[in-house]
Amino acid sequence: QKEVEQDPGPLSVPEGAIVSLNCTYSNSAFQYFMWYRQYSRKGPELLMYTYSSGNKEDGRFTAQVDKSSKYISLFIRDSQPSDSATYLCAMILASGGSYIPTFGRGTSLIVHP
Amino acid sequence: EAGVAQSPRYKIIEKRQSVAFWCNPISGHATLYWYQQILGQGPKLLIQFQNNGVVDDSQLPKDRFSAERLKGVDSTLKIQPAKLEDSAVYLCASTRRDQESDTQYFGPGTRLTVL
Numbered sequence: 649q650k651e652v653e654q655d656p657g658p659l660s661v662p663e664g665a666i667v668s669l670n671c672t673y674s675n676s677a678f679q680y681f682m683w684y685r686q687y688s689r690k691g692p693e694l695l696m697y698t699y700s701s702g703n704k705e706d707g708r709f710t711a712q713v714d715k716s717s718k719y720i721s722l723f724i725r726d727s728q729p730s731d732s733a734t735y736l737c738a739m740i741l742a743s744g745g746s747y748i749p750t751f752g753r754g755t756s757l758i759v760h761p
Numbered sequence: 762e763a764g765v766a767q768s769p770r771y772k773i774i775e776k777r778q779s780v781a782f783w784c785n786p787i788s789g790h791a792t793l794y795w796y797q798q799i800l801g802q803g804p805k806l807l808i809q810f811q812n813n814g815v816v817d818d819s820q821l822p823k824d825r826f827s828a829e830r831l832k833g834v835d836s837t838l839k840i841q842p843a844k845l846e847d848s849a850v851y852l853c854a855s856t857r858r859d860q861e862s863d864t865q866y867f868g869p870g871t872r873l874t875v876l
Contacts, residue, residue, distance in 0.1 A: 652803075654803070689869075689870075689872075690870075691765070691852055691854070691869055691870055692804065692865075693867065694864045694865065697864075736803050736804070743817075746809070746816045748809065748816075749794075749865070750806070751796075751803035751804045751805070751806075752803050753801065753802045754802070754803050
């Protein structure tokens with residue numbers, strides 16, 4: 649079992665839809681949780697970062713963490729064709745004063761007009 | 762602020778050949794990461810530097826991969842000899858300091874094809 653599980657998709661939705669992207673993890677020592685967006689042939693860019701259970705909102709994006717279930721989600725409201733990309737979840741393990749990241753495999757999202 | 766620079770952007774080699782990738786992080790960023798991203802997968806951390814010291818290299822195949830960050834600035838990742846399964850995008854990222862809340866800034870990556 650991988651430490652971080654993420655459905656690769658693709659997930660295809662119409663413009664304006666609410667998108668839900670999810671990851672599960674097995675290592676309860678993960679302390680920090682991030683969502684990255686990666687466009688084709690580009691490096692990932694950070695969208696959201698959180699460390700506590702609950703919701704965090706930033707514009708059209710909401711990150712949700714449930715540490716008891718080891719489950720994180722990213723919601724995108726009013727999705728746009730420009731949101732079409734791969735969304736990667738990442739978990740950070742604090743170890744010996746350093747922070748070691750582990751990424752999910754990414755979910756491909758397609759928003760069609 | 763200039764972003765993370767990587768070169769070359771593309772490289773095609775034959776198996777058993779050697780290859781090197783270069784990364785120049787954002788100025789002042791103390792932490793530097795090398796990732797391998799195979800098509801359809803997420804980035805896998807190969808090695809993490811804090812200044813010029815290694816923080817984590819547990820997933821670096823040390824029999825063929827090596828990396829260095831002399832003077833705590835730019836870094837080189839080398840593969841010698843390359844195997845077919847090394848075909849991937851090699852991403853470099855940097856953060857200001859080794860804290861969980863710091864944003865990792867990624868470079869555009871080097872796409873390696875091993876024939």
